[in-house]
Amino acid sequence: MKKTYIQLFLFLLLLVFSGCNDEWKDEQFENFVSFKAPLTNEGVSNIYVRYKGDQKTTFMLPLIVSGSTLNDKNMTINVAVDADTLNILNYERFQNREDFYYRELNSQYFSISPTVDIKSGENTALMPIDFTLKNIDMVDKWVLPLTILDDVSNGYKVNPRKHYRKALLRIFPFNNYSGTYSGTALRTSMEGYENETPIVKSEIRSYVVDENTIFFYAGNIDEERQDRGQYKIYATFNETGGVSLRADNANIKFKANKDASYTISEQMDAVRPYLLHRYIAINNIDYQFTDYTMVPNVDITYKVSGSLILQRRLNTEIPDEDQSIEW
Numbered sequence: 403m404k405k406t407y408i409q410l411f412l413f414l415l416l417l418v419f420s421g422c423n424d425e426w427k428d429e430q431f432e433n434f435v436s437f438k439a440p441l442t443n444e445g446v447s448n449i450y451v452r453y454k455g456d457q458k459t460t461f462m463l464p465l466i467v468s469g470s471t472l473n474d475k476n477m478t479i480n481v482a483v484d485a486d487t488l489n490i491l492n493y494e495r496f497q498n499r500e501d502f503y504y505r506e507l508n509s510q511y512f513s514i515s516p517t518v519d520i521k522s523g524e525n526t527a528l529m530p531i532d533f534t535l536k537n538i539d540m541v542d543k544w545v546l547p548l549t550i551l552d553d554v555s556n557g558y559k560v561n562p563r564k565h566y567r568k569a570l571l572r573i574f575p576f577n578n579y580s581g582t583y584s585g586t587a588l589r590t591s592m593e594g595y596e597n598e599t600p601i602v603k604s605e606i607r608s609y610v611v612d613e614n615t616i617f618f619y620a621g622n623i624d625e626e627r628q629d630r631g632q633y634k635i636y637a638t639f640n641e642t643g644g645v646s647l648r649a650d651n652a653n654i655k656f657k658a659n660k661d662a663s664y665t666i667s668e669q670m671d672a673v674r675p676y677l678l679h680r681y682i683a684i685n686n687i688d689y690q691f692t693d694y695t696m697v698p699n700v701d702i703t704y705k706v707s708g709s710l711i712l713q714r715r716l717n718t719e720i721p722d723e724d725q726s727i728e729w
Contacts, residue, residue, distance in 0.1 A: 635647060
């Protein structure tokens with residue numbers, strides 16, 4: 403009797419395994435094409451482009467083919483600028499606050515090819531985007547919106563999942579001095595109340611003007627202000643360690659009370675020995691300005707003093723310094 407059970411069990415095993423095949427060799431998921439451009443909390447994908455004036459800088463945007471097997475055919479992917487998606491994003495996030503809207507990057511600042519080739523046997527390709535960013539005004543929040551177009555010949559299928567066929571690239575040109583500074587050592591006080599508790603911001607973002615110049619907003623003004631463009635403070639770095647501060651709007655009555663300076667120091671990371679920390683400190687900041695738009699018909703003078711510190715993290719194992727920066 404026991405022998406009969408064993409024979410029956412072996413027979414059942416034979417039936418089970420005879421029904422198996424190598425289905426893992428077959429495609430389990432569709433080969434969909436998509437951008438690799440993950441979104442931030444702001445609904446866009448931040449990219450950083452080295453500022454070179456009127457010279458071209460190329461950014462490589464990845465395209466990927468999803469699926470469980472290797473892509474087995476040549477594909478020509480059609481790409482286009484997608485203003486409609488940007489318009490929808492602006493209204494859904496900001497409603498009627500048009501001063502917060504992302505602006506579509508003007509065609510004078512970039513060029514792209516309308517097609518990208520992905521070869522058979524490859525699941526990725528890089529789409530070159532050429533930027534020429536001279537004279538770009540970073541008061542506006544520039545975005546390059548791209549989409550993958552459907553292929554009527556069915557040479558490829560676009561990933562149907564939300565955001566995968568879109569790339570909303572917010573452009574941040576950078577030079578050696580731009581980025582987000584720690585502002586905890588910079589104090590802003592109303593004139594006549596210097597002994598009161600000053601206004602301190604944890605972070606102060608700076609923006610590129612040219613290869614050696616950045617701007618930031620005066621005092622406690624930031625991107626939340628509708629009139630922020632009227633309160634730009636320019637900082638130009640020279641080779642001798644000096645920083646000259648100026649403003650181009652006479653209405654803010656900007657005055658630098660002393661010359662600022664900067665220092666650069668470097669330190670290797672204690673945990674990751676390949677990571678270099680580069681610190682840029684702007685010292686002896688001392689200026690005053692007038693806020694003439696916050697309260698109608700009332701001028702409020704502020705005094706700003708202290709220092710700013712920027713930290714750059716560079717992966718020394720990557721030879722291209724622009725690519726080695728960990729933003």
